[in-house]
Amino acid sequence: AQQKYAELRDLPASALCGSIVSLHMNAGLMADLPSLTGSGAEGVGLYRTELQFLVRSKVPRRAEQAALYSRILDAGKGKRVVFRTLDIGSDKVLPYMRPADEPNPALGWRAIRLGLDRRGVMRMQLQSLIRGAKGRPLSVMFPMIAQFEEFKAARKMVLDEIERERKLGHVLPSNVEVGAMLETPSLAFAPEAFFELVDFISIGGNDLKQFFFAADRENERVRRRYDTLNVSYLSFIGQIVGRCAEHQTPVSFCGEDAGRPVEAACFAAMGLRALSMRPASIGPVKHLLRQVDLDEIRTVIDYARTSGAQSVRPSVEGFLRERG
């Protein structure tokens, strides 16, 4: 199988209907970077910056952060890398930060909420990203944006830091894109103005699914209770894709489900044209996408939805089996 996937490395994930899905990889450590060339990924769709913070015994200094970001971009050799700002709290607790004593950490003080309340850390990270980019394009996205105001405030921080770096005489990024992760259902219903302002959206399916079904992603009792191919969830994904299309806002999906071939095919059938996943999943996902007609899968999905199925999985898997 490895051999089969290796042969696909430089081929696009083009489905039989002609649609092309761009496949990107998730990363978080320097050690992931060799996969950028090896896997055939078009870029890094999600770079989890908190990993550098999690493996240290204290907050990495600005120069250390900037050096890492710069090395990542060097290794990317011009491929797009989307840096997600610190996603701390809930399932990601820094060893040197006392976790807030919260009854529901997943719903608590985490990610962008913490970033906007403790601005020093976020400012330092944004400065590091700007310095790391040094004349190259910079893509930044913020985790757990639940409402427009949070995105506006976070985006303003990026613009303020660029202005500050300019005044200090530092080399600025050649271009800056500011995106949001869509991880809470609320953001799908944000006002038009949000979709107009945001440069791109990345659906964080791990969190989005936990909040959609109100089922803790860390809790074995409920984690697998709701299928990703549940008709309600797939419809919701379709609605998000539709809202983004209305505003020509680029949208991708970067949760673990993107790396599961059947899920990936269904997301593509719902209109997603960019997926980001662990590097080892790119081969298997591409292999399946190149063998299917997304319009046919969409027909199977729509039929299952109208016939009252809870999940489209049995129908889609049955259809794929018949196709061989």
Ligand code: PEP
């Ligand atoms: C997600 O929630 O889908 C995501 C990609 O972010 P993380 O898994 O790091 O929370």
Ligand code: MG
């Ligand atoms: Mg998340």
